[in-house]
Structures are given as structure tokens and as C-alpha cells.
Amino acid sequence: LAKTTQPISMDSYEGQEVNITCSHNNIATNDYITWYQQFPSQGPRFIIQGYKTKVTNEVASLFIPADRKSSTLSLPRVSLSDTAVYYCLVGDTGGGSQGNLIFGKGTKLSVKP
Amino acid sequence: DVKVTQSSRYLVKRTGEKVFLECVQDMDHENMFWYRQDPGLGLRLIYFSYDVKMKEKGDIPEGYSVSREKKERFSLILESASTNQTSMYLCASSLSYQGMDGYTFGSGTRLTVV
Numbered sequence: 001l002a003k004t005t006q007p008i009s010m011d012s013y014e015g016q017e018v019n020i021t022c023s024h025n026n027i028a029t030n031d032y033i034t035w036y037q038q039f040p041s042q043g044p045r046f047i048i049q050g051y052k053t054k055v056t057n058e059v060a061s062l063f064i065p066a067d068r069k070s071s072t073l074s075l076p077r078v079s080l081s082d083t084a085v086y087y088c089l090v091g092d093t094g095g096g097s098q099g100n101l102i103f104g105k106g107t108k109l110s111v112k113p
Numbered sequence: 114d115v116k117v118t119q120s121s122r123y124l125v126k127r128t129g130e131k132v133f134l135e136c137v138q139d140m141d142h143e144n145m146f147w148y149r150q151d152p153g154l155g156l157r158l159i160y161f162s163y164d165v166k167m168k169e170k171g172d173i174p175e176g177y178s179v180s181r182e183k184k185e186r187f188s189l190i191l192e193s194a195s196t197n198q199t200s201m202y203l204c205a206s207s208l209s210y211q212g213m214d215g216y217t218f219g220s221g222t223r224l225t226v227v
Contacts, residue, residue, distance in 0.1 A: 042218075043220055045218065092212070103155045103156035105155040
């Protein structure tokens with residue numbers, strides 16, 4: 001799976017939009033970009049996935065430029081409950097024995113009142 | 114919702130003990146995984162299994178073994194626990210045709226080896 005680079009930590013205030021950028025210079029043609037969120041004392045949970053351009057769901061948006069060498073997770077109007085570690089993963093979505101998730105160190109987002 | 118249940122949230126074991134960490138999923142997933150999570154290192158894959166009685170080494174299998182006798186259960190075994198195995202252990206499962214968005218994790222077992 002492609003190696004990813006994210007900021008170690010970010011601080012924000014309630015109500016702000018937060019953008020977390022992930023670099024993945026060696027992304028392959030078949031690779032997707034997937035983000036997981038992990039709250040303290042819980043396992044990670046899936047939040048969004050994309051291949052190119054923009055993807056939006058009820059939780060976040062994912063922006064992917066044309067060269068796909070980076071991506072940006074956007075969290076609109078964060079609240080205290082968005083304080084978590086966010087992981088960017090890049091890889092083939094084939095699943096099975098080839099679909100293992102390889103996590104980096106993630107970005108620890110701290111939202112302050 | 115699929116559930117991945119880890120038998121213990123907290124465990125304290127002595128050095129040299131044989132330790133079993135149990136994980137059960139209730140949605141007939143083919144794939145199951147064991148990760149450990151340490152501060153500053155993120156999650157690292159220990160072992161995974163894509164079928165009953167099948168297992169594959171992950172990135173850090175040394176000092177661990179696994180057992181998958183039934184589809185729903187995946188056990189992580191520390192043959193002789195050591196203090197450097199103090200960590201948070203996370204189990205996950207997924208369907209074989211699902212990709213990176215289809216993983217469900219348990220809540221973790223925090224193991225302390227003294």
C-alpha cells in the first residue's frame with residue numbers, strides 16, 4: 001500500500017472548518033483514498049472514501065486533485081466531539097488477503113471550546 | 114450493525130504468562146485482523162486471517178500466534194508475555210469482497226504485562 005504523510009496534530013475551535021491534508025506521492029492507478037476516525041478508547045471507524053475529485057457524505061468531504069498525489073479531508077463546523085485521531089489510508093479496494101489496512105500515525109485533532 | 118467484540122477491555126498479566134485475547138464477530142465476515150496500537154506508532158498489523166484455519170503474518174508477528182477454528186472467532190496468543198507487549202490490541206473484520214471502507218473494529222483490549 002502507498003505510504004502516506006499527515007500532520008501529527010492539529011488544533012481547532014468549535015464551529016470552524018478543519019482541513020487535514022494527506023500526501024501520497026506513490027499512489028497507484030487502482031488505489032483509493034480512505035479515511036478512518038478513532039476516538040479515545042475505541043477502535044477506528046470508516047468515515048469517507050474517494051478516488052478522484054470530490055466526495056461528500058453526512059460527516060465529511062474529501063477533496064482529491066487531478067494528480068491524486070494528495071487529498072484533503074474537510075470537517076465542516078467541528079464540535080468538541082470531533083476530537084479524535086484521523087487516519088489517511090491509500091490502497092487497492094480489492095479486499096481479501098490483499099485488502100489489509102495499513103495505518104500511519106494519523107493526525108490528532110483537538111477541538112477546543 | 115456488525116459487531117466485533119473483544120472479550121476484555123483491560124488485562125494485566127505477568128511476564129512469561131501465556132495470554133489469550135479473544136475476538137468474535139457476528140456478521141459472517143471472512144476476514145479478521147489483529148493490530149496493536151502504541152503511542153506515536155499508530156496501528157500495526159500483527160496477523161490476519163481470510164478463512165477458517167488460514168492465517169497470514171502481518172508486519173510484527175514475532176512473539177504472537179493466532180488461531181481461527183471458527184469463522185466468527187479469531188484469537189491472538191502471546192506465548193510468553195513480555196513487558197514490550199504492553200499495548201492496546203484491536204481486532205477487526207471485513208467481508209472478502211469489501212475494500213478498505215468495510216472494516217469494523219472492536220473497542221480494543223488494553224494489555225499490561227508486569
